[in-house]
Amino acid sequence: MNKIYFEELPSTNTYLKENYNKYKNQDIIIANKQTNGRGRFDRKWDSINDITISFLFKNNNYNHPIISSLAVFETLKSLGLNPKIKWPNDIFVDNKKISGILIESIFESNEKKCDIVGIGINMNKSLNYESSGILEYADVSRDYVIDLLINTYKRLLSCSEEYLRNEYINNSLLIGKVVRYKDEEYMVIGISHDFKIQLKNKRGIKEISCDEVKL
Ligand code: BTN
Secondary structure, three states, rough: EEEEEHHHEOOOHHHHHHHHHHOOOOOEEEEEEEEOOOHHHHOOEEEEEEEEEEEEEEOOOOHHHHHHHHHHHHHHHHHHOOEEEEEOOOEEEEOOOEEEEEEEEEEEOOOOOOOEEEEEEOOOOOOOOOOOOOOOOOOHHHHHHHHHHHHHHHHHOOOOOOHHHHHHHOOOOOOOEEEEEEOEEEEEEEEOOOEEEEEEEEEEEEOOOOOOEOO
């Protein structure tokens, strides 16, 4: 995995989407400052001196939603933090978001060419919304965390699906909790094999593939 550093980019994901042909499988783009960063549901993710990093995976079949969440989870855990994974790809510490992940795929004539896994991790807590940052809990440099994250990702690429699923479920914030989804309350009863969240209330069981559930 080669690291390519930029002082400033609008978005590490957008940059890779536009330039993936110039890079090799498993190259990594890192920006010190991100000025037009993107999150899920068209949210913004701008940052300075936090971690904004995108991994390029060409012609692959890895389970990035699970691997990327666990890579951040295990990185933070080994720094002494107590993280939890909020389905699908958010990482929380002390009930506040510390990391978000945006996974995008590129298709050419209906064939998947590559996946871009963009990870944002706060070093500092954001002033704009309630979040947490690594520096509140651990005295570490950004470069140290980046290397730890990359090595953890690499290690997880060779783990079995069963290990990854169990780790994800065992460290999930939502399982067993009551959540709100489209103005109704549900109990979260599990995560399916195809990565849907399973919700139950007196009207029955629902599986949701990509949406937001609120605690
Ligand atoms: C979310 O929580 O909605 C996902 C946020 C993902 C942010 C990262 S930062 C690196 C990469 N580049 C982007 O523009 N977005 C992702």
